[in-house]
Every structure is written in structure tokens, then in C-alpha cells.
Amino acid sequence: MTILDDLAQLEEGHPSREVIERLLKLEGDEQQQLFHQAREVRYRAGVNRVTLRGVIEISNHCQKSCDYCAMRSPNGELERYRLTPGEILAIVAQIAENKIPIAFLQAGQDPACDEVVAEVIPEIKKRFGLHVLLCLGERPRSTYAAFAGLGADSYILKFETSGSAHYRAITRTSLAARLDCLRHLRELGYAIGTGNIVGLPGQDIDQLVDDVLLALKLEPDFVSASPFIANQSTPFETSPQGSLATTLNILAIYRIALRTPLIPNVSALEKIEVGGQRLGLEAGANVMTVNFTPRPYQEKFNIYSKQRFVVGLQHALSTIESAGMERLRASPTVQQAPCPASIG
Structure with a gap:
């Protein structure tokens, strides 16, 4: 099969394992064909402008x-922190002032900040009108239901790796439980990202x-690939x-096969190579996340490394x-994907 055959099968939305493997390995001129097709699909799908979102890292x-x-x-060794509701809302005001339509609240898995989140969600909606x-x-x-009832619109929960044994080995928790959370979020009406x-x-x-294959099966509203650092x-x-x-290559595959999702252009691309995020956009991404976390806290939110690119x-x-x-x-209109018969 030629790369044109592989791209045609990918755009049909049901690529074989063999097609995906070949596309993952593309380089040189054939890789550029993959990226060109991703841009064409993004344009035809009407998602060719870049959505900005403002992230606040509320707890580490x-x-x-x-x-x-x-x-x-x-x-x-890590100095821990949690932001207060007042601190968060002051930062949301900056996001709104810069005409960024999405307030993105991110944290480690920290249930102790749930009360803070519950307090600020309705204020973000009422005072600023942000997604x-x-x-x-x-x-x-x-908890997901409570957040939705207060006005939360979307939720990101990456599966990180699709192998159950691999996931447990590196996280010591269950992949099935994580996928159950994604199912609950979709059932509750969230736009979901993974x-x-x-x-x-x-x-x-x-x-x-x-x-x-798992990402394609989930049919998410947002989907990303991040290089390990x-x-x-x-x-x-x-x-x-x-x-x-x-x-x-994976970003381009996601764009061609899924067509309309918001695909984040993660900061890790820029960490690996200067200009890496430009390459992400050229491969089909259409989201940039701007960091509004105050600098003293940015340095403690070690999601990639102490010297991460902000x-x-x-x-x-x-x-x-x-x-x-x-x-x-x-604000983008997120196209809700139909709920798959099975997740996981």
C-alpha cells in the first residue's frame, strides 16, 4: 500500500493496526504529506483557527x-501549595481581560481543593462568562456531577498509556477505573478530553x-499526545x-481520523525543540494553552520538569x-461526540 492508500483509510476513520504503525514511523517527504493532509482536514472541518485557553495551576x-x-x-522535596478562591478569581480576571474564552483549572489529584473549585466555578460563569x-x-x-451542576463545561483526563499492565506498573492504579471516570464525565454532559x-x-x-486506537474509540472532544520528558x-x-x-505524527493521525476535536499544542513540544509548537500547529493542532499561574507557583508545578517551558x-x-x-x-463550539457503546 502507498501512503495515499493509508491516508485514505485513516480519513475514513477506521484504520487498521498496520496503517497506524506505518504512519507512526513516517519521516521526510512522506511525513510532510501526512502533515499536509492533517491541515487540509482541519480546514475542511472548519476548525482551522487556534483556540486560546488560560490555565491556572491551582494545586500541586x-x-x-x-x-x-x-x-x-x-x-x-517538592514544596506544595494550593491557591485560594480569591487568588484564582483574580487570575481569571486577567484571562478575561486578555479576551481568552476558556478558564482552565488544573491540579494534581488533590480532593482537598474540591471545595475551592466548587466555590469558584459559579463565580467564573457569573462574573466573567467564561467556559x-x-x-x-x-x-x-x-463530585463530577456537582461540578457540572455549578457550571463546569469540560474535563480533561488523559489515559497516558492504553496498556492495563503498563499503566498499573507506572501509576500503581487501575486504567479501568480511569476509563470509568471518562465514561461518567461523558454521561454527565461534559465535553471530554484525553x-x-x-x-x-x-x-x-x-x-x-x-x-x-483507544483514543479513536473514545471519540473525545479534545485529544492530545505529549512527548515524555x-x-x-x-x-x-x-x-x-x-x-x-x-x-x-500522532497529532496528525488524530486530526485526520477524528476531524473536529480540539487538539492541544502542548508546551512539551517547545521544551524538546525551539519551534516545536509551530510544528504542532503544522501537524494539525489547533489549541494553545497560555499559563497565567503566578511565577512563584509555576516553579512548583513540576508537570514536565523543573525547567519546563512556560x-x-x-x-x-x-x-x-x-x-x-x-x-x-x-469561545469554540465543542462538538459533542456520540457516547460510544463501550469505553475501555
Whole structure:
């Protein structure tokens, strides 16, 4: 089969394992064909402008002990923090002043901040009229329902790796439970986001193919791929980083097969290579996340590494311009995917 045959099958939405594996390995001119097709699909699907969202990292406490993350609970070297409702709302005001339509509240898996989240959601809706996006980890269905009742619109919960044994080995928790959370979120009316990490220790090409197949099966409203970056104070701190090229190929695959989702252009791309986020947009991404967390807290939210790349507004705007794209000025209409018969 030729790359044109593979791309045609991908655009039909039901690619075989063999097609995905070939596309994951593309480089050179054929990789550029993949990226060109992703841009064409993005344009035809009407999602060719870049959505900005403003993230506030409200807590770096976490219950989990994932081997790739420095915010893991066993890390006694990390100074922990939680923002107050007043601090969060003051930052949301800055997001609104910059005409960014999405307030993105992110934290480690920290149930102790749930009361704070419940307090600020209705204020964000009432005072600023922003879309509320949450990324707070696994919670009981009742908590998700409460947040939705207060006005939360969408939720991100990445599956990270699709192999149950691999997931348990690096997180010491259950992938099935995480997928159940995604199911609950969709049933409660959230727009859902998920995604995978490329290059995790112990991962092989077959697992990456499984990751892509799981993402396509979930039919998410947001979907991302992030390259693994070795993080200090973790068991994986000396492991090699994930492949930028493979990550970009996966972004393009997601765009072509799923067509309309919002695809974040993660800051880890820029961490790996200067201009990496421009490459992400050229591979089909259409979201830039601007970090509004106050600097003293940014330095403690070690999601990638102590020296992570923090995206400011001017960097986001210049990256969009360098890719020949435009910023979406209004809040995006997230197309709700039909609830799959089975998740997981």
C-alpha cells in the first residue's frame, strides 16, 4: 500500500493496526504529506483557527505516585501549595481581560481543593462568562456531577498509556477505573478530553498503536499526545525523552481520523525543540494553552520538569502567526461526540 492508500483509510476513520504503525514511523517527504493532509482536514472541518485557553495551576498536591511526574505523592522535596478562591478569581480576571474564552483549572489529584473549585466555578460563569475547563484527576461521579451542576463545561483526563499492565506498573492504579471516570464525565454532559504520552519507559510501537486506537474509540472532544520528558525527583529521571517526530505524527493521525476535536499544542513540544509548537500547529493542532499561574507557583508545578517551558501570551500569538494561522476570537463550539457503546 502507498501512503495515499493509508491516508485514505485513516480519513475514513477506521484504520487498521498496520496503517497506524506505518504512519507512526513516517519521516521526510512522506511525513510532510501526512502533515499536509492533517491541515487540509482541519480546514475542511472548519476548525482551522487556534483556540486560546488560560490555565491556572491551582494545586500541586497529588494522591498518586506516577513514576513520570515530580508531583507524585512520595516526592518530599517538592514544596506544595494550593491557591485560594480569591487568588484564582483574580487570575481569571486577567484571562478575561486578555479576551481568552476558556478558564482552565488544573491540579494534581488533590480532593482537598474540591471545595475551592466548587466555590469558584459559579463565580467564573457569573462574573466573567467564561467556559470552565477542569483537569483535576479521578473523582467520584458525585463530585463530577456537582461540578457540572455549578457550571463546569469540560474535563480533561488523559489515559497516558492504553496498556492495563503498563499503566498499573507506572501509576500503581487501575486504567479501568480511569476509563470509568471518562465514561461518567461523558454521561454527565461534559465535553471530554484525553490523550497519551509518547515514549514512556517500557513502551513499544505496539503499545503506541494501541494508544491511538483507544483514543479513536473514545471519540473525545479534545485529544492530545505529549512527548515524555524525564522529570527530576522521579524514578524515570534518567530515561530518554520521547520522540518529537512520533508525537507530531500522532497529532496528525488524530486530526485526520477524528476531524473536529480540539487538539492541544502542548508546551512539551517547545521544551524538546525551539519551534516545536509551530510544528504542532503544522501537524494539525489547533489549541494553545497560555499559563497565567503566578511565577512563584509555576516553579512548583513540576508537570514536565523543573525547567519546563512556560507558554506566555506573546509566545502563543507569535507561534500562531508563524504557522500562518489565526486566533479564534470567540469561545469554540465543542462538538459533542456520540457516547460510544463501550469505553475501555
